[in-house]
Amino acid sequence: MTRYDSIGRTYASTRRADPRIAAQITAALGDARRVVNVGAGTGSYEPPDRTVVGGDPSLTMLRQRAATRGAAVQLAAEALPFRDGAFDVALATLTLHHWTDIERGLQEMTRVAPRQVIFFFEPASSADLWLVAEYFPEILALGSERAAPDGARIGAALAVQRTEVVPVPADCQDGFAGCYWNRPEAYLDPMVQEGMSSFAQLDPQIRRRGTEHLRRDLETGAWDARHGELRTMTEIDIGYRLLLAGHLS
């Protein structure tokens, strides 16, 4: 039983690829034909026009993959069951902070593919997000948050070509923790919270307390007085990044 076998049961109902972010990731894959998606979960961000193998330790997650997705394999990043160079690119999206041995997993990605594309968040930015700073600071103490690697740590294990900012659009569709930076009402929805690993791991009482605090601030206008200008922005940089590494084949 993995963490996501318990917290990932409703993942596919609130989490999906955002088309703008998907386009950025697909561009980063370049002309790769064979892609392995490590920590693939339900398969968000897998391009439909390549041969993709999605691998994940959680059967609960793999079973939520759409029938149109490529092959699914139960695996852990730390021991990929593929021969050296079996793929053109190894992709990992929003998953590294859940791995048990990040360096080992990155080493495996370089073994099975000459190029690596990694979508991750800079952990230092989490603390700045109003959601965390003002309502759910306990998120920062979660094991997965404390384990989240920054770009420097990921880069130290790979031959980095470049790191791109991934702006989060005002109508972001993915449902990850920072997705609703300008739509605070969304964080009151228990289903939306369930789809975010940070919320799903929080103590229920802490989760209730933070949610009620946010509900009150929305009702009284206190949230809008502090952050209302966010509602007028079209996109934001809140620390999501795309790292491209390895050698062009």
Ligand SMILES: C[S@@+](CC[C@H](N)C(=O)[O-])C[C@H]1O[C@@H](n2cnc3c(N)ncnc32)[C@H](O)[C@@H]1O
């Ligand atoms: C937030 S989900 C991301 C899923 C998908 N990549 C996406 O972008 O929607 C994190 C995923 O990492 C997987 N995971 C956890 N530990 C892992 C490990 N050691 N190796 C590979 N994947 C792992 C979880 O099972 C889960 O499916």
